[in-house]
Amino acid sequence: xxxxxxxxxxxxxxxxxxxxxxxxxxxxxxxxxxxxxxxxxxxxxxxxxxxxxxxxxxxxxxxxxxxxxxxxxxxxxxxxxxxxxxxxxxxxxxxxxxxxxxxxxxxxxxxxxxxxxxxxxxxxxxxxxxxxxxxxxxxxxxxxxxxxxxxxxxxxxxxxxxxxxxxxxxxxxx
Amino acid sequence: xxxxxxxxxxxxxxxxxxxxxxxxxxxxxxxxxxxxxxxxxxxxxxxxxxxxxxxxxxxxxxxxxxxxxxxxxxxxxxxxxxxxxxxxxxxxxxxxxxxxxxxxxxxxxxxxxxxxxxxxxxxxxxxxxxxxxxxxxxxxxxxxxxxxxxxxxxxxxxxxxxxxxxxxxxxxxxxxxxxxxxxxxxxxxxxxxxxxxxxxxxxxxxxxxxxxxxxxxxxxxxxxxxxxxxxxxxxxxxxxxxxxxxxxxxxxxxxxxxxxxxxxxxxxxxxxxxxxxxxxxxxxxxxxxxxxxxxxxxxxxxxxxxxxxxxxxxxxxxxxxxxxxxxxxxxxxxxxxxxxxxxxxxxxxxxxxxxxxxxxxxxxxxxxxxxxxxxxxxxxxxxxxxxxxx
Numbered sequence: 001x002x003x004x005x006x007x008x009x010x011x012x013x014x015x016x017x018x019x020x021x022x023x024x025x026x027x028x029x030x031x032x033x034x035x036x037x038x039x040x041x042x043x044x045x046x047x048x049x050x051x052x053x054x055x056x057x058x059x060x061x062x063x064x065x066x067x068x069x070x071x072x073x074x075x076x077x078x079x080x081x082x083x084x085x086x087x088x089x090x091x092x093x094x095x096x097x098x099x100x101x102x103x104x105x106x107x108x109x110x111x112x113x114x115x116x117x118x119x120x121x122x123x124x125x126x127x128x129x130x131x132x133x134x135x136x137x138x139x140x141x142x143x144x145x146x147x148x149x150x151x152x153x154x155x156x157x158x159x160x161x162x163x164x165x166x167x168x169x170x171x172x173x174x
Numbered sequence: 175x176x177x178x179x180x181x182x183x184x185x186x187x188x189x190x191x192x193x194x195x196x197x198x199x200x201x202x203x204x205x206x207x208x209x210x211x212x213x214x215x216x217x218x219x220x221x222x223x224x225x226x227x228x229x230x231x232x233x234x235x236x237x238x239x240x241x242x243x244x245x246x247x248x249x250x251x252x253x254x255x256x257x258x259x260x261x262x263x264x265x266x267x268x269x270x271x272x273x274x275x276x277x278x279x280x281x282x283x284x285x286x287x288x289x290x291x292x293x294x295x296x297x298x299x300x301x302x303x304x305x306x307x308x309x310x311x312x313x314x315x316x317x318x319x320x321x322x323x324x325x326x327x328x329x330x331x332x333x334x335x336x337x338x339x340x341x342x343x344x345x346x347x348x349x350x351x352x353x354x355x356x357x358x359x360x361x362x363x364x365x366x367x368x369x370x371x372x373x374x375x376x377x378x379x380x381x382x383x384x385x386x387x388x389x390x391x392x393x394x395x396x397x398x399x400x401x402x403x404x405x406x407x408x409x410x411x412x413x414x415x416x417x418x419x420x421x422x423x424x425x426x427x428x429x430x431x432x433x434x435x436x437x438x439x440x441x442x443x444x445x446x447x448x449x450x451x452x453x454x455x456x457x458x459x460x461x462x463x464x465x466x467x468x469x470x471x472x473x474x475x476x477x478x479x480x481x482x483x484x485x486x487x488x489x490x491x492x493x494x495x496x497x498x499x500x501x502x503x504x505x506x507x508x509x510x511x512x513x514x515x516x517x518x519x520x521x522x523x524x525x526x527x528x529x530x531x532x533x534x535x536x537x538x539x540x541x542x543x544x545x546x547x548x549x550x551x552x553x554x555x556x557x558x559x560x561x562x563x564x
Contacts, residue, residue: 017522021532024505030515033522037514127263 175207175558176293180310181300182278184213184238185226189432189449191476192323195348195372196300200236202373202551207558210294211238212286214278214306221246222278241283252276260328269334277305284309291317296558299342302335303327311341318342319557324352325471326495336360343564344557346370348474350503351495366564368557371474373547374483380457391445395427396489396520397462399455399477400469402434402446407468407491412439414468414516419443421517426524429462431455460484463530464523472496479545482506482537487530489519506537 017032181196188194200209211233217225223246231238252275258264259272283306287297291314299307302322311318320342324330339345339360345367347353357363386392402408408430415428416439427443431450438446447458459465465481467490472478475497478488488507490497492515501507508519523530 019526019529021528024529024532024536026501026505026508029522030508030519033508033515033518037518041514 175295176210177203177207178210178212178287178294178297179300180212180283180287180297180306182214182222182304182306183216183219184211184233184240185217186233188217191472191474192301192321194476195321195323195474196298197233197236198372199298199550199554201234202547203554204236206551206555207295209236211236212283212297213238213240214243214280214283215240216243216278220249239286241280241286243278243280244282245277245279247275247277247279256329259332266333269332272329272332273305273308273334276303279305284313288313296343296561298346302338303329308334308338311338315341316343319344319346319561321346321348322352322356323348323473324356325473326355327471330355331359340365343561344368346554346557348372349496349499351499352473355495366557366560368553370550370553371545372476372479373550374476374479374541374545375547376480376483377453377456380453380460385454385457386461389445389447391427391429393425393427394463394524395429395445395461396464396466396524397429397431397459398466398468399431399459399480400467401432402430402436402438404436405469405471407470408436411466411468412444414513415444416441417513418517418520422521424524426463428466429458431458456480456484459486462486464489466520467491467494467497469497470494475500478507479541482534482541485531485534485538487523487533487537489516489523500540504537504540506533506540 017029017036019029179196179200181193183193184197185193186197188197196211200211203209214222215224215226215228216222222243224243226240228240228242231240252272255268255272255275259268287310294317296317296319297310297314298319298321299310300321300323301307302320302324307320311320318341320339322339322345329335336359339356340362343366345356345362345365347356347367347369348371350369353367353369398408398411400406411428418424419426419441425443427445430438430444430446431448433449434446438444450458459477459481464487465478467475467478467488469475469491470493472494473496475490478490478497478500481488482504488497488501490501490507490509492498492509492511497507498509501509508523510516510519523533
């Protein structure tokens with residue numbers, strides 16, 4: 001494999017995954033595996049699963065039959081030739097459509113899961129926010145009560161001072 | 175110095191991760207201090223029904239005091255309460271009701287802790303999610319050390335745990351991921367803590383030949399060791415393994431070791447050995463090509479460490495942060511999030527004996543760096559010293 005270092009090895013069926021045995025890095029191997037899987041999935045969705053061959057107009061079983069050059073088969077094939085496009089229409093698009101549907105559904109599931117996850121996080125935040133607000137409000141309420149009590153005490157002190165003042169005045173001016 | 179380990183269950187036949195960790199640590203710490211275990215009479219972790227006799231017992235030289243479980247757990251009622259608190263806005267008292275139902279509900283154990291607080295220097299509580307830890311730490315906060323063994327379980331986010339995780343004098347974490355999760359949940363970075371883990375020792379002289387013949391296991395196999403349970407991701411493992419066999423036409427077998435609560439698919443290449451003695455477990459593990467760990471929730475997978483001790487690579491579930499983190503740090507295992515990744519990772523591991531060997535060697539090195547008993551004991555002693563200085 002070009003560009004490979006000493007101690008590196010690629011695997012049969014996993015040519016794109018190379019491992020440096022002198023210094024094994026699990027994170028690197030896993031990212032190579034993930035890359036390989038995503039590229040496989042992409043090519044599967046794009047129809048490259050047919051090994052890059054241009055798909056023939058005829059289904060494989062018909063081609064094999066042509067190869068045998070059997071007269072009866074040839075005759076049958078000739079009879080059925082007008083139906084080939086219809087057969088292809090029935091097989092390939094259905095398959096492709098299924099694959100696309102699957103991809104779309106997977107995408108939708110991913111999006112929904114993400115949305116649910118986000119909502120969950122928001123709910124948690126909201127819960128914690130509400131909790132904090134309640135705590136703060138409770139503290140404020142207690143503070144308010146304290147202040148009210150203090151005001152009442154000051155008022156009483158003031159009243160007492162006024163009474164004292166009057167009494168003193170009366171004594172002075174007598 | 176006198177230390178009490180407070181744990182939900184204790185016994186040689188109990189193989190649960192936290193309980194095993196507690197027993198190993200207690201047995202190793204008895205060299206340095208007086209160690210005692212305070213536990214319940216339960217054996218079954220689903221109902222906590224009293225099983226062991228009440229009173230004192232000695233297990234591997236450690237005095238064990240067992241207290242009765244006053245009320246066994248009703249799994250259906252517990253499930254209903256848990257469902258309610260996880261899906262609805264609720265009050266703290268609902269969480270406490272859930273905790274009581276979860277159990278093991280043993281007021282006698284808590285009464286003993288309260289009465290004998292002065293007899294012990296420290297109480298080491300195991301598993302933050304259980305009744306005995308919550309009320310135990312609240313009873314003796316100044317003498318408590320917590321080993322949370324917390325997993326990415328939704329209940330860990332309950333308010334009662336957020337507060338609880340700020341109360342002990344020290345916290346002993348099993349992995350970096352656990353520490354990170356707990357710190358982010360309760361903002362308790364100021365509490366003394368260390369990542370301790372566990373020491374791994376492998377028995378000498380084991381051979382799987384005879385044993386495998388008895389079960390009719392021929393050829394290469396991968397192995398899963400642990401409880402065979404949906405919570406451990408085993409249903410997914412069966413599904414993935416059978417799909418892999420179909421698609422790859424591989425002749426690899428899957429060997430399962432451990433008790434089961436799940437129906438195992440009937441397939442000629444799936445072997446269930448049940449619960450087997452330690453030595454036999456190491457034998458089958460040593461003959462396997464790799465260990466597969468499909469679990470979603472793990473606070474420290476001891477069997478993963480044991481596989482690395484034997485030089486076996488691991489294929490782990492990436493949805494479990496702890497397993498993924500350990501694979502990344504050790505470079506001794508691959509991980510998967512879905513079937514495609516499982517297929518590719520397993521295929522790569524099976525197709526290269528060199529990769530398996532190199533990863534196995536990495537696992538051994540990783541283990542020797544952090545998971546030896548000397549390191550674990552020193553970490554515990556250093557925590558005690560720091561607490562004494564405080």
